[in-house]
Amino acid sequence: MNTFEQLICIITGTITRIIPEGLSQFVDSVLDFAYVQVMGLPFVVLGYRQTGKTTLLEWLKNDMDMMEDFEPDPTAAGGDAVPRMNTDVAGENVKVRARRDVGGEYAMWETDWLDLYREAKPRGIIFMLDHSNVYQHKDALNFMFxxxxDERDASKALQMVVLLVNKADLWEDDMNLDDVLDDYRNEIRRLKSQSERLGYAYRIYASSLVEPDKYRLSVVMAEFFNAIRPRPKSI
Structure with missing residues (x-):
C-alpha cells in the first residue's frame, strides 16, 4: 500500500469513528471515489496451477475481448506485475488492481500467495479451479480459507469471494456445474460458514475463457467488481 492509499485509509477510518451514523454514506462515497478513480479496487486471483489465472488477467487487461491462441508460460516464482486496469461496470469506467499474477504450485502458496495477500489487502478474491486435479484444488481452496x-489484518476489507469453475468448454458435455462441485462439498460448507462468520459474500460460477460470452463472464466480472466497491451501484 503506497503513501496515498495509507492516507486515504487513515482519513476515512478516522472520520468513520467520529462522525454520526447518518454521515457514513459520505465517507463511503469518498472512499469509493478514491478506489474507483485513483487507486484501483484491490483484488487477487488465486488457484492451483494451470487453471487460467494468467489468462483471466490478460483477458481483463484486454478489455474483456476474445483472445486468439493465448498460451502463457507457467508463472515463475515471485509472480509477474500486473498494471492497474480499467473495466466497465454498469456503464462506469472503474479502475481495478490485481498487483501481481502468482503461480499455483504448492511451493508458491506460503510465499507468493501470502506476500500478495498481505500486500494487497484485497476487497475481493477470484479463486479458479477446473474439472481435473480434484485433490490439488481442494488443497489450494483450504489453504485460501x-x-x-490467519491473516486477519489483510482480510478486514474482504467483501466477496468468487469461485470460477473454469474450462467449462471441456467438461460441459459430460457433466454440469453441480456434478463438478459434488467433489467439493466440504469446501463449499467451509466457504459458506466462513463467509457468514467474517461477513463476506460468495458466488460460484462455471466459466470459460475460450467462450467467455457463452458463460456471461463479463457480467460476472462486472458484478464482482461492483460488489467489492465501497458503494455498490444498482446493475
Missing part, C-alpha cells in the same frame, strides 16, 4: 482466517 486458512489464509483468510
Amino acid at each position: 486458512q489464509m483468510i482466517d
